[in-house]
Amino acid sequence: MLAVLLRVLERGSVLPCQNTHCVPSMCFSLFFPCSGALKSYLRELPEPLMTFQLYDEWIQASNISDSDKRLQALWVICDSLPKANKANLRYIKSHAVSLLFIENMFSVKKKKKELSR
Numbered sequence: 001m002l003a004v005l006l007r008v009l010e011r012g013s014v015l016p017c018q019n020t021h022c023v024p025s026m027c028f029s030l031f032f033p034c035s036g037a038l039k040s041y042l043r044e045l046p047e048p049l050m051t052f053q054l055y056d057e058w059i060q061a062s063n064i065s066d067s068d069k070r071l072q073a074l075w076v077i078c079d080s081l082p083k084a085n086k087a088n089l090r091y092i093k094s095h096a097v098s099l100l101f102i103e104n105m106f107s108v109k110k111k112k113k114e115l116s117r
Contacts, residue, residue: 038095042088049085049092 008086050058054077061073081089 035095035099038092049088051081051085054080 023058048055057077058074061070061077064073064087078086
């Protein structure tokens with residue numbers, strides 16, 4: 001399954017949904033295996049997503065004590081990433097937001113179940 005998902009990610013295509021428990025833009029049955037495929041994909045990149053070239057800048061920005069200035073510095077560095085890296089970062093952000101959505105959904109369902117007892 002992981003090999004299939006890796007090929008799907010490389011092609012940029014989407015597998016058809018085969019589950020009725022879907023969340024926006026991603027099928028439950030594929031969501032968590034996609035996380036594994038994404039991790040494998042990132043491990044196999046020839047260069048880190050945040051690039052060797054920008055490593056020192058990332059470290060300097062992360063050490064800025066003022067949170068607003070740190071965020072601004074990180075945005076500037078993100079903007080200087082190569083186009084493909086930005087696209088990957090956007091996908092990872094979207095995936096992380098979906099993970100939070102799922103976690104929240106399960107939390108709400110669990111609380112409703114506990115309250116109904």
